[in-house]
Amino acid sequence: MDISYYLYLSAILFTIGAVGVVIRRNAIVMFMCIELMLNAANLAFVTFARINGNLEGQMVAFFTMVVAACEVVVGLAIIVMIYRSRRSASVDDASLLRR
Amino acid sequence: MESTITLTSNNLVYFVALPLISSALLLLLGRRADRWGHILATAVAGATFILGLIELLAMVGRDEYSRAIHQKVFTWISVGSFQVDAALLLDQLSICFVLLITGVGTLIHIYSIAYMAEDPDRRRFFAYLNLFIAAMLLLVLGDSFLNLYVGWEGVGLASYLLIGFWNKKAEYATAAKKAFVANRVGDLGLSIAIMIAFAVFGTVTFKGIEEQAESASQAAMVAIGLMLLLAAAGKSAQFPLQSWLGDAMAGPTPVSALIHAATMVTAGVYLIVRSNFIFDNAPTAQFVVVLVGAITLIFGAIIGMAKDDIKKALAASTMSQIGYMVLAAGLGPIGYAFAIMHLLTHGFFKAGMFLGAGSVMHGMNDEVNMRRYGGLARYMPITTVTFGLGYLAIIGVPPFAGFYSKDKIIEAAFNLGGSKGIIFGSLTLLGAVITAFYMTRVFMMTFLGKKRWSDDAHPHESPFLMWGPMVLLAIGSIASGFLLYSGKRLEYWLKPVVDKHGHSHEEFLSHSTVTTLALSAVVIGVAIAIAKYRGEIPSTAPEKVSVFTKVARRDLLQDDFNEAVLMRPGQGLTKVLVATDEKVIDGGVRVVAGAALGSARGLRSIQSGYVRNYALLILLGVAVLIAAIWVITA
DSSP, X not given: OOTHHHHHHHHHHHHXXXXXXXXXXXXXXXXXXHHHHHHHHHHHHXXXXXXXXXXXXXXXXXXXXXXXXXXXXXXXXXXXXXXXXXXXXXXXXXXXXXX | OOOOXXXXXXXXXXXXXXXXXHHHHHHHHGGGGTTTXXXXXHHXXXXXXXXXXXXXXXXXXXXXXXXXXXXXXXXEEEETTEEEEEEEEEOHHHHHHHHHHHXXXXXXXXXXXXXXXXXXXXXXXXXXXXXHHHHHHXXXXXXXXXXXXXXXXXXXXXXXXXXXXXXXXXXXXXXXXXXXXXXXXXXXXXXXXXXXXXXXXXXXXXXXXXHHGGGSXXXXXXXXXXXXXXXXXXXXXXXXXXXXXXXXXXXXXXXXXXXXXXXXXXXXXXXXXXXXXXXXXXXXXHHHHXXXXXXXXXXXXXXXXXXXXXXXXXXXXXXXXXXXXXHHXXXXXXXXXXXXXXXXXXXXXXXXXXXXXXXXXXXXXXXXXXXXXXOXXXXXXXXXXXXXXXXXXXXXXXXXXXXXXXXHHHHHHXXXXXXXXXXXXXHHHHHHHHHHHHHHHHHHHHHSSSXXXXXXXXXXXXXXXXXXXXXXXXXXXXXXXXXXXXXXXXXXXXHHHHOSSOOOOOOSSOHHHHHHHHHHHHHHHHHHHHHHHSSOOOSSOOSSXXXXXXXXXXXXXXXXXXXXXXXXHHHHHHHHHHHHIIIIIHHHHHHHHHHHHHHHXXXXXXXXXXXXXXXXXXXXXXXXXXXXXXXXXX
């Protein structure tokens, strides 16, 4: 099987994630889309590591996972706080910074 | 020419330090010094006078060419080859001034104790008087132009503070400001002169410049001379900077007597005589000095004829008399000694007359209009006699002081020779006629004739503390001229300073001819005045007068000239500059700020506050970035 299919899959996953972030308003869904984009990137890293026959890509994938974990912790905390104060998880309701 | 030897001394610094410390004490202690401030100030003035007398006696005891003494106080400026010491020099010329300043100064301090007795700020007044004494002594004792300059500015400051002493009245404060501004113009001249002197000679001490004076370029000498003349014109109220002196009469009368008659206004004459080595080597500048003196002496005399305010009439007379001194100083070695002689005698009789005017005002509820006086001789006998002696001295009746000094100036002017001599000699004679006229007018309007004052005035003789100094000054007005003149005493005394080479001049008119001419001038002036003011004098100034009188009442339009030629264009220039600043400079800044603001308003609409919009923008940004990298690398 051609190894480049993994790259195509990665690109498709990334695009789905990006479109999701832009068009959805539910914070939780947007969050899942961001995770999707991160994992698409991870897939690409691992694929390139395989193509080049070294471990660098795999290593970066681990870093990405750590960063993603942190991001989840902080992000979920923010979402929970927003939900508590506004009784809604829609990001359009949290547009106060403009004023 | 014999070389002069300069001795060193340690006592000169007290002349400046004593009054300066006393002044600082009175100002810093404030109300706590109210009870004894005037006594301390007067005692200090008296102490400087005694110091002066001691120095004079010591000086007389020494040989003619080793009379000058010098004291270095400290090194003031030391930059590379430029060395200026704060140093004092007491020679035959400065001792004359020291004695005049401290002597007349002490008398006026005593007079002021009584004159200012009811003023709540009397202590401040005495503090300023002492400040003036200190600055004036520094002016005449400085051994270089730079030291002189410090005193020069100091007396300007003291004069400003004292003219505006009653600064609660807005016009008095304005008069002080006017005097200060006019003086600043002159001060600028002095500072430029010092700069040129330093550029040309590399030193600013009198001695250093004198040694190189003869070999210096003519252009530099004339430039320094003219700048010094400008300085003298500012300080001594000479044409064209004379307009401040009349308004300076806003100050208390003792100030007018001490600063604006006897001492400070004569500083210009001192400057010219002290710089004799410059003027003697710059005939062009010297001629301008004579011209300025001649113009001012006629100018002041004309103004003096028209003034009804007794102090302003005396101020105009001061201007005119200083014109005589400046003219004499411009004549060179034949005139210097007579300029100083007239300066000294004038110090006595004019200070005496100002104190007399103050005494009259004291008894007349501070009325200054002579048309509201009349017949005061019966009520103020001592003032009348002392003022009368000063009057006889100024118009030049023998054997009073002014006769000797003015006569010699007229003679020296004629001795210039040629058409110049005739023109300037005639002008001094004309000045003598007018002087006799306006002083007779002042005397008659004040002390003779019928009473013209209102019923609420109760003229009375002033207390002893006031008439005592007046009597002493009157004695000076009688005796000083003869004492200085007889045996050419002052001429020989000043010779080592102002006339080292010894001059000779041809006599154009003999001494007796000049005396006859001068005396007939006096008789003519007095006769005209008596004829005109013998009868009734209206108690308000007549309105229907000739254009000539109107112009003279307005100080010969000097203020109008200054306003039209200097002040209005100056204001116009300021307006243009303000508009330029508003429109061009501020305008430019405003355009930049406006552009930033406008573009910010446009960009603000991007900030929607919706997270998805930001996310989209980030995405687009990344896409553009990648596209750009791809384009560049491909």
